[in-house]
Amino acid sequence: MTAPASTAVLIVAAGRGHRFGGELPKQYAQLRGAPVLSHTLRAFLKHPDVTHVVTAIHPDDRELYDAAAQASGAGEKLLPPTHGGAERQDSVRFGLEALEALSPSKVLIQDGARPLASAGLITRVIDALDKHAAALPCVAVTDTLKRVADGLVGETVDRTGLARAQTPQGFRYNNILAAHRAVAGDALTDDAAVAEHAKMAIGLVDGAEDNLKITTQDDLMRADGLIAARLGDVRTGSGFDVHKFDAPGTASEIMLCGIPVPHDCDTVGHSDADVGLHALTDAILGSIGAGDIGEHFPPSDPQWRGAASWKFLAHAASLVAERGGVIASADITIICERPKVGPHRPAMRKRVAEILSIAEDRVSVKATTTEALGFTGRREGIAAQAVATVRLPLTAEL
Structure with a gap:
């Protein structure tokens, strides 16, 4: 008898977020009375198809993480955190290796400062992994794109076929772990890029405009408004x-x-x-x-x-x-x-x-x-x- 399929989630929350400003890293900023990271954790902990959640954190942030975990409701799904590395790619690899003993079938990798992933989005990514080795949520580019240099606007860029990538990005666990180990030390922009390097077929799923990543104080204010609109x-x-x-x-x-x-x-x-x-x-x-x-x-x-x-x-x-x-x-x-x-x-x-x-x-x-x-x-x-x-x-x- 084969073991039942399991879906683990890796939350990447080891960054410093220098563009955000303030005294705390952005994943620990207060959002509607709780740390941003607690909202991110809660979205996955309450999803019925998620079996385990692990978070990669900065070694100096353990007390901040514990407070966020408590505010999320925690529970048996939440595993002890692992330490991140110097670069995001290192943090992801360390987090994936922390899951190795569990041998999950699928893994979703999520930015800690992206707190509004909905249940529907998570389900779409998980389901897509039944057909593809990787799954990437994307939102179509609707704005006109311009190439700029030295403060001047150059040519218009054709936006046909362009999309904005989001997280959670989903992968078959063994494949993405091997792919990350193979490119250790390289500088790739996200986990889908690691999958591309490994020649994985990446399925496209619909992202969501509300699934914003908090980078600035304005993003935090927008997230606050979006949560208020949901809580009607x-x-x-x-x-x-x-x-x-x-x-x-x-x-x-x-x-x-x-x-x-x-x-x-x-x-x-x-x-x-x-x-x-x-x-x-x-x-x-x-x-x-x-x-x-x-x-x-x-x-x-x-x-x-x-x-x-x-x-x-x-x-x-x-x-x-x-x-x-x-x-x-x-x-x-x-x-x-x-x-x-x-x-x-x-x-x-x-x-x-x-x-x-x-x-x-x-x-x-x-x-x-x-x-x-x-x-x-x-x-x-x-x-x-x-x-x-x-x-x-x-x-x-x-």
């Missing part, structure tokens, strides 16, 4: 949580929105009883129709006894990411007489934003009392309500 399914969820207080003197602090806040009464709960994060977790789960916190983290399960509630919130955020969505805003209202929330609100907003990997100005934390009425007015407990807005893809991607 706006949803809102609400959450509410209550925890009672233990007797005075049982504690010196309680957890509120991920921050320890001084208080003389402990909150009673199975986890760390953070009402703010519990309410927000339920709001996010509700926005995507994913049940409530008790379904994902049952109080009857001893592994969650005393657990940090940020783990619950991060899980809810990961479910949004798995659906290709983003969290647009989070609004929490804490209801109690004591402790005083105001002095801690900036830290709470910052912590919630960190957990959700969104900007602080997308998080609101407020507090109110019940004017000494009810159980909160009698200081018997604390409550919180939250509203979350998420944006999900509206239609199937092309």
Whole structure:
């Protein structure tokens, strides 16, 4: 019996991106609240036909990569990264060699700074490898082309038969690995050029105008707009949580929105009883129709006894990411007489934003009392309500 066909993906993200500017390489710049690379990774990790993903990174970028991988949702498909080389071609070869033990049938090679590859495009490239040794997505050249020199315009170039090459570029794994080893040390512009050198037949597949490569700050702004246009399914969820207080003197602090806040009464709960994060977790789960916190983290399960509630919130955020969505805003209202929330609100907003990997100005934390009425007015407990807005893809991607 032959082993089932597998499709690996190599993300090339070891470059420095000098034309982009800024403090970080372009693959780690923020795009809609997450690193560019996290969007690239997510597109392939969620594709049902992709079995493994490996990333070639610069040796100095491991912490940046780990943050991007976490924001992508990661999962079992994502393999440990490999180090890139001095040139892109070296990085690709090292990445291909890192996959050798897995012996994939097919491999897709993708630029780390090309975050908008759609599921349809990925499928087209994978399917083309059933007929061809290599597959190249291209977009026809529609602009008039001019040859220029020394600041002057020369002749018009005939654009007939010309196309713009994109990634992911697909190959039968053994063929492209051998081809890269054969040209080690040469300077070829992309992996299709390596395939050309090896005399492979390269099949053409339709690329996509939205599948842009981020090279400049303007490209980043355009990518932001394209993602916003895709995320047209706006949803809102609400959450509410209550925890009672233990007797005075049982504690010196309680957890509120991920921050320890001084208080003389402990909150009673199975986890760390953070009402703010519990309410927000339920709001996010509700926005995507994913049940409530008790379904994902049952109080009857001893592994969650005393657990940090940020783990619950991060899980809810990961479910949004798995659906290709983003969290647009989070609004929490804490209801109690004591402790005083105001002095801690900036830290709470910052912590919630960190957990959700969104900007602080997308998080609101407020507090109110019940004017000494009810159980909160009698200081018997604390409550919180939250509203979350998420944006999900509206239609199937092309």
